[in-house]
Amino acid sequence: xxxxxxxxxxxxxxxxxxxxxxxxxxxxxxxxxxxxxxxxxxxxxxxxxxxxxxxxxxxxxxxxxxxxxxxxxxxxxxxxxxxxxxxxxxxxxxxxxxxxxxxxxxxxxxxxxxxxxxxxxxxxxxxxxxxxxxxxxxxxxxxxxxxxxxx
Numbered sequence: 001x002x003x004x005x006x007x008x009x010x011x012x013x014x015x016x017x018x019x020x021x022x023x024x025x026x027x028x029x030x031x032x033x034x035x036x037x038x039x040x041x042x043x044x045x046x047x048x049x050x051x052x053x054x055x056x057x058x059x060x061x062x063x064x065x066x067x068x069x070x071x072x073x074x075x076x077x078x079x080x081x082x083x084x085x086x087x088x089x090x091x092x093x094x095x096x097x098x099x100x101x102x103x104x105x106x107x108x109x110x111x112x113x114x115x116x117x118x119x120x121x122x123x124x125x126x127x128x129x130x131x132x133x134x135x136x137x138x139x140x141x142x143x144x145x146x147x148x149x150x151x
């Protein structure tokens with residue numbers, strides 16, 4: 001079942017859609033997907049979409065339903081939660097990528113013959129980065145243990 005948002009309106013008459021009144025119920029043109037109320041769609045002089053001018057077959061027009069406001073709000077809330085989770089995962093990925101880069105740099109300065117200044121620079125970067133991270137020890141625990149063993 002195809003559903004439109006409860007606050008949607010017909011693009012021709014600007015009346016809100018309704019499922020209780022056939023004249024203002026939303027209908028979609030199958031060929032282009034544009035949506036209009038029944039009254040406006042069937043009052044067109046030609047079977048041409050008023051928005052994109054595509055010719056359509058009136059027999060292929062599909063009735064839509066107006067969504068329940070609470071269902072729509074729940075769906076929007078779920079979408080927002082999913083977006084927040086994806087953003088958090090992306091941020092966490094950046095943190096781990098930076099941690100891995102610093103671990104790699106630490107491994108390069110641990111060998112023999114590395115100038116003391118290079119070692120001090122990397123250790124300083126690691127300490128600054130660790131201080132900028134949240135107090136959650138599990139967030140970068142492998143890095144904490146690697147950094148602690150070198151200092």
